[in-house]
Amino acid sequence: MKIVKYIFVFLFISLLVGCSEDTIDSFxxxxxxxxxxxxxxxxxxxxxxxxxxxxxxxxxxxxxxxxxxxxxxxxxxxxxxxxxxxxxxxxxxxxxxxxxxxxxxxxLPDTGNNREPTTPQAIFPEDNSTDQDVTIDFSWSSSDPDGDELVYELQLRNNVNNDILKYSSIVDTTYTVEGLQFGYKYFWQIKVTDSINEPVLSPVYSFQTAQYPKSRYLYVKKVAGNNVIYSSDNEGNEYQLTSSNLNSFRPVKNNASNKIAFLRTVGGQTHLFTMDPDGANQIQVTSNIPVNGFNLDKISFSWAQDGATLVYPNYSKLYSINATGGGTALVYQTPSGKFITNVAVSKDNSIIALLTNNANGYDASIYTIDFSGAQLTTIIDNVTGALGGLDISVDKKTLLYTRDISAYESDDYRQLNSHIFLYTFVTGASLDISTSKENGTNDFEPRFSPNEALVIFTNTSNDGLSARNIFTTEIGGEDSERTLIFENSMMPDWE
Missing domain, CATH: 2.60.40.10 (Immunoglobulins)
Known part of the structure; x- marks a missing residue:
């Protein structure tokens, strides 16, 4: 019995020891x-x-x-x-x-107590204001009660078409819009978001742009590295016609069609465009065959057939194209392979004046042809130095051109003493109308005034770096008066 008792005690103790080892650490x-x-x-x-x-x-x-x-x-x-x-x-x-x-x-932030921005309120232009410029510095007020960063969107629409302009990701309470249309009523609204709450919309405000003025001058200015086309009236009021974000130049107006033709850089090429006198309805005319030559800053084109077509150069070839686009046709090709740089078509469409030169801009000639390509009159041929310009008087009796009388030729096409000449077809004589030009400067880009009593042109220092200015001068004898009309401007047209 004692042995059985001892065995029982041993088993009990073993059980207790086993249980004591089964703690939480065992898991x-x-x-x-x-x-x-x-x-x-x-x-x-x-x-x-x-x-x-x-x-x-x-x-x-x-x-x-x-x-x-x-x-x-x-x-x-x-x-x-x-x-x-x-x-x-x-x-x-x-x-x-x-x-x-x-x-x-x-x-993520806990936005449960975050408050929405205040409703934007217009500062400029004021609601229902009139006679506004076509470039407007919009401004408004809005704030956020929690100090959150605000982002705005400006929306614009007008009373003429269904176009809606949207300008997003604005982080300031001002924004400049260029290229609005003259004589339009615009409606504008601001949307603001704090990226937490739902966006808040301002009331819809309205304003009216000014009616387009009767501007007769066209010219080009450099803005932020681009050529930009402007117009001006006789009082000196200036109006920007093309965007400063695009390179647009060489404006020429045709009164019969009431359109302005000009050149614009598009994807590395230069193409013809047209627009209304107020800058509206800008349409690309050329497509497969661009405008091209030895120097695009010197190239010109011409209206023809009372504004129905445009005539322009592409290296040694002269093309015509409908002013609305399409109908491209080869008019002429230089027999020598020289490049066509300047073109002018007479008012009655009977003659075309051409300025041709080699790939460096020299060995230049000016002559006239008809639309069949037959050469008519040689005005100047095989001269040393640069030629330029070209404008035919309405009666076809005279023609404007420029010539660097220094006869200097260089790889960078620098000119030292460019004068304006008036050629008379009957006599074959050329009259220098730059006799009162300041020494060390060049006269470029001459065009007749509407009554052909004056010439409008660009003058600049021959250093190739100074500003260009637009002058007018009388067509007459020596020491004709020269009048400065536009500073820091070039490529004038006066219709």
């Missing part, structure tokens, strides 16, 4: 690590409170957004990331014995 522990960042830019967030359910230790993220919870019993957990001003985030995790699990939290 094992693991580790939870992680990082908290802001959603979108992945910037670390410091001092985020990290806790678990079931409850273990509570920790906070460091300056790198990292956290570690040690000795976590193996089990299923819901992990919470919490910080004032941010939306609380939860992530599930399974902790295994002697293992590490990593959790990433991406947190």
């Amino acid at each position: 094992g522990v693991g580790k939870i690590t992680g990082t908290v960042v802001s959603q979108g830019d992945n910037e670390p967030i410091q001092n985020v409170k990290i806790s678990t359910n079931p409850v273990t230790s509570t920790v906070f993220t460091d300056e790198n957004g990292d956290f570690v919870i040690e000795n976590v019993p193996a089990a299923e957990y819901s992990i919470q990331a919490k910080k004032d001003g941010l939306l609380t985030k939860f992530e599930g995790a399974t902790v295994l014995s002697n293992a590490e699990i990593n959790v990433i939290f991406e947190m």
Whole structure:
């Protein structure tokens, strides 16, 4: 019996010892690590409170957004990331014995109490204002009660067509719009967003642009590296016709069609365009065969057939094209392969004056042809130095051109003493009308005034760097008066 008793006691003690070893540690522990960042830019967030359910230790993220919870019993957990001003985030995790699990939290701002921006209010132009310029510096007011960064969108529409202009991603309360149309009524509205709340719209405001003035002068100015076309009336009021973001130059108006033709750089090529006198309805005319030659800054074209067609050069060939586009036809090709640089068609369409030169701009000639390509009159031929210009008087009796009388020739086509000459067809004589020109300057780009009593032209220093200015001078004898009319301007036309 004693032996049985001892065996029973031994088994009882063994059972107790076995039970005492079956603690929580027998299930094992693991580790939870992680990082908290802001959603979108992945910037670390410091001092985020990290806790678990079931409850273990509570920790906070460091300056790198990292956290570690040690000795976590193996089990299923819901992990919470919490910080004032941010939306609380939860992530599930399974902790295994002697293992590490990593959790990433991406947190967003808590916008529950965020307020929307104030409704934008117009400052300029004022609602229902009239006689506004076609370039407007729009301005408005708006703010955000929580100091959030605001982004605006300006929308414009008019009372003539269904065009809607939208200017987005504006971060200031001002925005400049160019190229509005004369005589239009415009409606404008501002949309503002803080990227948290729904966008807020301003009321719809309106304004009226001024009626287009009767401008007779056209010319070009350099703006931010581009050529930009302007017009001006007799009082000196100036109006921008083409965008300063585009390279547009050499404007020539045709009164019969009431259109302005001009050149514009498009995708590395130079093409003919037309537009209304107020700059509206800008249409590309040429397409497959662009305008080209030895120097695009020197090239000119001409209206023909009362504004129905345009005539322009492409190296050694002369083409005509309908002013509305299409109908391209070869008119003439130089027999010597010289480039055509300047073109002028007479008012009655009977003659075409051409200026041709070699690939360097020299060995130049001026002569006339008819539309069949037959050569009529040689005006000047095989001279040393540069020629330029070309404009035929309405009665076909005279022709304007320029010649560098210094006879200087260089690789960069620099001219030292360019004068304007008036050629008379009956006599074959050329009259120098630049006798009162200042020494060290060049006269370029002459054109007759509407009554042909004056010539309008560009004058500039022969250094090739100074500003260009537009003058007029009388057609007459020596020491004719020269009048400065536009500064920092070139390529004039006067209709």
